[in-house]
Amino acid sequence: MMKVCVFGASGYTGASIYQLLKDKHDIEVVGTFLREPTMFDDLYKLDINQPESFSDFFKKAQPDVVVWSVMSGPNEHELVDQGLMHLITHLTPQTKLVYISSDFVFAEGKGPYNEDHPMSKLPDDHLLANYANAKVKAERFITKELTNYAILRAGPIYGENKIGKLDERTDKLAYHLRSDKRIAFRDDLIRTFVYVDDLANVVVELVQNDVTGVYHVGPNKSQSFYEFMRQKAEEFGYDMNLVEKESEEEVVNQEVPKNTSLDTKKITEITKQKFS
Ligand SMILES: NC(=O)c1ccc[n+]([C@@H]2O[C@H](COP(=O)([O-])OP(=O)(O)OC[C@H]3O[C@@H](n4cnc5c(N)ncnc54)[C@H](OP(=O)(O)O)[C@@H]3O)[C@@H](O)[C@H]2O)c1
Numbered sequence: 329m330m331k332v333c334v335f336g337a338s339g340y341t342g343a344s345i346y347q348l349l350k351d352k353h354d355i356e357v358v359g360t361f362l363r364e365p366t367m368f369d370d371l372y373k374l375d376i377n378q379p380e381s382f383s384d385f386f387k388k389a390q391p392d393v394v395v396w397s398v399m400s401g402p403n404e405h406e407l408v409d410q411g412l413m414h415l416i417t418h419l420t421p422q423t424k425l426v427y428i429s430s431d432f433v434f435a436e437g438k439g440p441y442n443e444d445h446p447m448s449k450l451p452d453d454h455l456l457a458n459y460a461n462a463k464v465k466a467e468r469f470i471t472k473e474l475t476n477y478a479i480l481r482a483g484p485i486y487g488e489n490k491i492g493k494l495d496e497r498t499d500k501l502a503y504h505l506r507s508d509k510r511i512a513f514r515d516d517l518i519r520t521f522v523y524v525d526d527l528a529n530v531v532v533e534l535v536q537n538d539v540t541g542v543y544h545v546g547p548n549k550s551q552s553f554y555e556f557m558r559q560k561a562e563e564f565g566y567d568m569n570l571v572e573k574e575s576e577e578e579v580v581n582q583e584v585p586k587n588t589s590l591d592t593k594k595i596t597e598i599t600k601q602k603f604s
Contacts, residue, residue, distance in 0.1 A: 332535055333391035334359040335376060335398050335415075338366045340489055341428065342397035344528035346371075347490035349535065358389050367491040376411035386418045393535045394419070396427040404462035412466055416473050424476045426534050428527075429467055431483040431519065431544075432460035437585030439518065440550060443481075443542045443594055455582050467542075478534045479542045482527055483520040483590055484553075486560075487604075490525065501557050505566035512574035515554035518587040522546035523604040530601050543595040547603035550589030 332349055336342035337359025343366060349357040360374040374385050376398060394415065400407050419425060434441045435456075436448040447464045450457040470477050486495045494502065504511040522545055530545050551559070554573050561568040578584070592603070 329354060329356050330393065330536075331356045331358070331389070331391045332393045332395065333357075333386075333389050334395045335374075335411075336396070337361060337368065337371050338364055339397055339399065340493060340495060341485055341524055341527060342395075343367065343493065344490040344525050345395055345397055345531050348525075348528050348532045352532070352536075355535075358391070360385070366493075376414070377406055379410070379414055382411070382414045383418070386415075391423060393424045393426065395531060395535065396425065397531075399459075402458050404459045405465070408462045408466045408469065412469060416469065419474065419476075421476055424478070424535075424538075424540070425470065425474060426478045426480065426531055427466065427470055428531070429479050429481045430460070430463045431481055431588035431590055432456065432585065433464050433467060433481065434588050435460050435464075435585050437587050439587040439589040440520075440591045441544070441588070442591040443544060450585075456584070460585075471542075476540060478540055480527070480530065480534070480545045480595075481542070481590060482522050482545050483588065484522070484556075485524050485527060486521055486556075487523045487525065490528070495524065497553075498557075498560055501560060501571070502564060502566075505561055505564065505570055508567075508570065510570050510572055511557070512572040513553040513557045514576060514584075515552045515573045516576050516586060517553050517584055518550050518589050519553070519556070520544070520546040520550050520588075520590040520592065521556050526601055526603050530595065530599050533599055533601065539598055543598070544590035544592045545595050546590055546592050548592055548596070550587075 338361030
């Protein structure tokens with residue numbers, strides 16, 4: 329039986345991936361959490377950055393495929409320099425790594441981007457540099473050290489996941505709209521928004537097949553946060569006019585990458601998944 333390990337199974341995306349894999353009768357799945365095991369009572373507590381406990385866990389688990397759905401915002405660099413590095417030293421060429429990356433590897437923000445475009449970093453003192461630049465570093469590390477990997481780049485991930493949890497952004501939207509409060513989003517930040525379970529389905533497919541490489545995951549469509557949130561407000565049955573345009577004034581050197589939308593043609597050629 330194939331054995332799969334999901335790092336970050338307590339997280340928003342990881343929970344959907346973990347649940348989908350648990351539903352497969354020919355797959356044995358183990359998942360990890362760090363602080364909160366959420367809805368699952370069978371996850372292993374593991375700090376991926378601790379070499380001894382990581383090594384103990386990994387030797388016991390002996391997975392055929394590893395899914396990386398871990399994120400730590402301001403400490404993302406630690407996750408790469410420690411967690412990902414430990415993982416890579418434990419992987420054999422037979423073990424596949426499915427790594428979830430981000431559209432923020434294109435920090436220049438001049439999208440749309442396809443998989444052949446070079447990655448770009450943010451200045452080190454930028455507010456988002458730790459996360460964005462760590463993702464670039466992680467990808468470079470993986471492509472240099474491994475051959476059996478799939479890197480899946482995603483824009484903002486949204487929607488209710490398999491355990492009924494909404495992403496933070498639409499949760500905030502729904503909270504405001506429910507109480508008839510106005511809420512503003514930027515109209516100049518363009519993204520490829522991807523529904524959480526569409527992404528999770530693609531991960532599960534790639535766990536089961538031998539496709540490798542770098543893929544942009546999501547629909548063939550880009551929207552600004554403002555457009556996306558107005559659409560969601562309408563879908564939720566609220567007054568979409570409560571969603572307003574946010575001011576675009578920014579502090580110099582803290583500008584958020586403008587257009588990190590992704591050309592997703594390549595993934596549509598290898599997956600059964602239809603994107604919402
Ligand atoms: N959310 C988005 O819009 C978005 C967009 C593009 C790409 N991504 C990528 O998608 C993946 C999943 O993101 P997400 O939004 O689902 O993240 P999330 O909800 O914040 O979950 C992060 C997970 O990482 C675990 N974790 C954090 N630090 C850890 C450590 N030191 N050792 C072990 N586990 C640790 C957390 O465990 P606890 O919860 O138990 O602490 C949690 O399970 C990440 O690779 C992220 O970069 C996300």
